[in-house]
Amino acid sequence: MDFDNLSFIFINASLINNFVLAYFLGICPFLGVSGSLATATRMGFAVIFVMLVSSTCAYGIHSLLLMLHAPYLELISFIVVIASAVQLVEMFIKKFSPALFRALGIFLPLITTNCAILALALFQTAKGYSFIECLVFALGAGVGFTIALVLMAGIREKLDLAEIPDTVKGTALAIMVAGILSLTFMGFAGLGG
Amino acid sequence: METTITVKKTFPHGVHPPEAKEETHHLKIRRFPFAPVMILPLSQHTGKPSKAMVREGQEVARGQKIAEADGFVSVALHAPASGIIKRIALAPNPVGRMTPSIYLQPFPASSQEVLEGTPIDPDTASPDEIVKAIQDAGIVGLGGAAFPTHVKLKIPEGKFVDTLIINGVECEPYLTTDHRVMLEQKDDIFMGIRYLMKVTGAQRTIIGIEANKLDAAQELSAAIPAGMPVSVEVFKVKYPQGAEKMLIKALLDREVPSGGLPVDVHTVVVNVATAAEIGRLLPHGRGIMERVITITGPGVAKKGNYWIPIGTPVRYVLEQAGAKDNISLVFLGGPMMGQAVSNLDFPFTKGTSGLVVFTEAETNSKPQKIYPCIHCAYCVDACPMFLNPSQMGILAKKERYEEMAEQYNLFDCFECGACSYVCPSHIPLVQYFRVAKGILREKKAAS
């Protein structure tokens, strides 16, 4: 794999086609966890981690199902296997690194049902990425998610102190800010091309 | 002794308000007549109120001790004039709170004669004796804080002082009392320094003066007694250089730790007027009866520096100084930290260093409109404590006081007013911080 291609996959997944800001994936945690910076950062790292795990799983499942000639089981297997894998990893972390578990643990179940994770599996399959490409893609998507989440958290902490008009308060405001962030990320278009 | 004075030192941040000292700094200190009634609050200092030693109807002589210290953080109080104790009752202080006070009616044509007490010799007296004498003389920080001086002179076990700093900075605009004291009471100052060095054990003394008082600096350094380890340092003019922490930073580049005292960095800071008063009173065993106060501002005709007896009501002073008809704002102390008075019957106390009177012309020109914070960072660049007043102001507005204290070091703010002074949005930041501190203290007390 040449480096250019990998770096393009990374930049594309993290900035140009940011999962949250361009594909609207993971909006729920994006809106839910971006209230405070500390949680946002930890959540971001948890997502990167889960993305890498599930990307690996999805690559395995896809190869296996190709061999079995059973593409119709793909969706179900993705869901089931990713959920179980994350659960296993969670138990593993809990056992071997309680500190890490305390940092990421509470987010892991939340992430498992996150559409960004499933979408990652579906996208990488649709794009026919190789294993290395899959990992880079997962890393890019996770980093992109984290960047969006952290930027959002900073802005929302600032807005906590603002005199927001009543009508705008709540989800509407967060969605609008996400829209502006999404616009700003358009500046990255064409990078690495 | 001829010295060329180099002006380099100062502390980082701070502001440059207009000095407005030129109207009074050249005026010699004059004496002031006794008011018909004097009000002497028992609590003129930080700490426990003094305990009255007189009863109603008793005749007292000028200089007689009329209240004694109640505990260590407390000082004595002396009669500013010979007269009769009319009553002991509650009287208003400038905040409007009522405090127990002694009403003294001077005898008509009461003389300025003062009782002589037991002299304290700086060479033979022990440090503890001097501390006790200072407490008995009723001496508090005359710079404005009114903290009992002897308390900070009592060096705690295990700590030591290498430098005594005499604070002649007088950074508040309008005020020129320290300036005049330095020019007119040089001997008293050096006498005071002798006592202070003895008490603290400091090996050297530095007198810090701002560059707008070069004459004082020159005269003082010329007058340093031979063999005395005293030097004079001149700073660039900047507010609030007179604050202890800023002064230590500017002079020695040491930082008093958050929540700590100057003694933690081996210094003691004493105001120059306090030092002069110690040097003036202790050799005669007397107590404080009067102090130098600057009466100034566009609202008074007879501006100047006066020896005003403690307890003189503001109203009497204003009448004597020729207050104009359209006065609208009167405050005790300088314009940056001074307290506006609501009631002219309030008396001058030991901590009052000035009386500034504004007319309607000044108060009306003050912009009233408060804009939202635009994050211009003027306050961040002004705060001598390197706090973030902007963020704290926003938090205060949302009543997030705990966050202010925990994340933004609210309690390191000493309310110098630099942030409010520079704020282009006219946000009353200092007031916010006072309120926040008050509420947090109450909460802490309640829990």
Added chain:
Amino acid sequence: MNQIDLKKLTAPPNPWHMLRSMGGVGIVCALLIVVAFQGTLPRINQNKAEALEKAVFQVLPGTKNRATFRVNPDGACEPFQGEARGQRLVYAGFDENNKLVGIAVEAQGQGFQDVIRLIYGYSPEKQAVIGYQVLESKDTPGLGDKVEKDPHFLANFDNLEVPLAPDGGALQHAIEFVKSGGKQHPWQIEGITGATISSRAIANIMQKSTAEMVPLLTKNLETFQAGQK
């Protein structure tokens, strides 16, 4: 009723019970999926074939029939049928007289927003690209998607010359990108004002793909001509 339910709720979990119900649901689901898959498979395959045919016919004007070929790693092509996944395929188009019109090639590369996938038709007779269509592009609608619609831009591909050098190993001229109004040679692609990046990306994809594929296709010309059986 209530009592029975309460008993059920308070009863300790029965592993056999759990397994049984999971298994039951699993079987129902499996049935559902298989039925749906089998039921829709012919239709889906037909849709896919139609879509492909449409694209091939469009980039190779005059085509009536097509044949699929696989490009092996050694550069040789052979007729191919079956699962398309993971294979490198080209499509030969034949007119009503069963004469080879050209070969349709898929190519992809990085565009403005994401990967652009396109298909183009190469005519060995004219030694030129004779048609082109964008299969997939996420470039800005109204701006980047001009490369799919702009008639002036599409005209570039009516006869885009890609002749082989005399030795047959490489192209005589690589495809070049010139900006709008600058086209001088038949091997140049003229860009679109305001969509410079997307049109340049197309030119890059075409340049790369033709440089590789045209010599390869020429080598296998006989296979293609014989392809339709």
Added chain:
Amino acid sequence: MSNHPDAAAKTLDTNEFIKGLWKENPVFIQVLGMCPTLAVTNSVINAITMGLATSFVLIMSNLLVSSLRHVIPKQVRIATYILIIASFVTVADYVIQAVSLDVYKSLGAFIALIVVNCIILGRAEAFASKNSVGNSLLDALGMGVGFTFALLCLGGVREIMGNGTFLGYHVLSAHYQPWIIMILPGGGFFTLGAWLLLFNYLRKRKEKISMQ
């Protein structure tokens, strides 16, 4: 009595249908299922397809979950629901591919992502597992229609403003200048934000009126 899940299960309650349309609209009020709401509403046809596909899965899974509610043990219920939902999504996925490949392509992976749409699992867990088949059907219908309606609101605005068309037909002047941002991701956020603003405003006004 009222605590019991099957207490009111005997009768059909049309309120179960109505609530999904407005009062408990999954998108505008509950703010669920944001991902498809934003991602596929750049055209009306996509919005409708997505709405229908989601409704289909919602109805079928609600029916199945509700009819199996006494059989499925509590401990494995979530896993079972996901299994059921994933199956129906797979079915929907194939059906759409069979009907129109173009629509399938423009929806991309978002059809498969219906699996993780919180509305579906939410209804299965919160409603179907506790209510009768009939009421569950009504609930699913209501939610489905409400969801589709919301998607249509977004898709309509975005297609008309962003392209000057509705369902592909030109509804504005031929010289209309499309606001391309509306079919970009940013426009999705802004349109949803604007709708939420409108709903906020209406709710606030209603509260104010009812307070007086």
Added chain:
Amino acid sequence: MNLTQKTLEIRTSPHILSGMSTDTIMRNVVYALLPVAAFAVYAFGLAAALVISVSTISTVLTEHVLCRLTKKESTIGDWSAAITGLLYGLTLPPGLPLWMVFCGGVIAIALGKFMFGGLGYNPFNPALVGRAVMQAAFPVAITTWHPAFTTDRFYNLPDSTLTLPFMAPVFKAVTTATPLAQMKFDHKIADSYDLAMGFVSGSTGETCAVLILLGGAYLAWRKMMNWRIPAAIFLTVIVLSEFFHYLKPEIYPDSLFMLLSGGLMLGAVFMATDMVASPMTSRGVMIYGALIGILVVVIRLWGGLPEGVMYAILIANAASPHIDRLVQPRVYGTGGVKRKT
């Protein structure tokens, strides 16, 4: 004289103020922008005059109307809406249809500022929010440039200017490329003198680097602008672009070109310095400026767009709460005692 009847004001200290006022600051920014706007009119004629006035009117009007609608006192007196309007107008191409200019102005205030609570609370520079929405909405119109210094510019308008509301503009007149686009797509570098003096095409207000710098110098001198921000941006851009220019001079332009071309000057001096959306501490603004510089260079050299100043500033705006948090000043007395022995 009767002191008894005197009502005294009770105020909290400090009793004197520096005299600096938010509206004074804002008004001075407008003053600093006026020469830039005047040059825009001189270079692009009537079209630029119309674009700038419509943009300013639209923002001020929107602010006023929104305040009225929400039953607040109108805040147009603080001049901030006027700045937004002017800045926004100065970033637009001179031939942009006026209805688009107007819509963008409304969006700039409504979405970029009012929604967040008005002055002081906007996390992004409102003018740039308006500009970014316009860029995404009408990518063609907003990148169609008209040549500067045409002979008929004072009495003729480009055909596109007066397009009917919501109708697509027709660009009949000669359009031209900006120096940045020429660099990016043709590797043609414009003359530095022309760039500095504004004898090139571009947005109405971005062309004359000298006037922009003069305006900035005025504001910096009056302490109404944090000079560290443009300084940090310029420094970063100079270092990075010189580095890449050194590596591949035939592809990457030199730093002078990078500084003078496009919206960098206008952005660095007037947009990035928006007090509300930038960090507060001196170290913070350095990081902020460096971030903008890096993003500008990255987007210009490797991005798909010829210009990235707007996006760079917006992203840095989004990052500024974090920068502020990271570089809180060290509070006096909390960093340990410096001991002199």
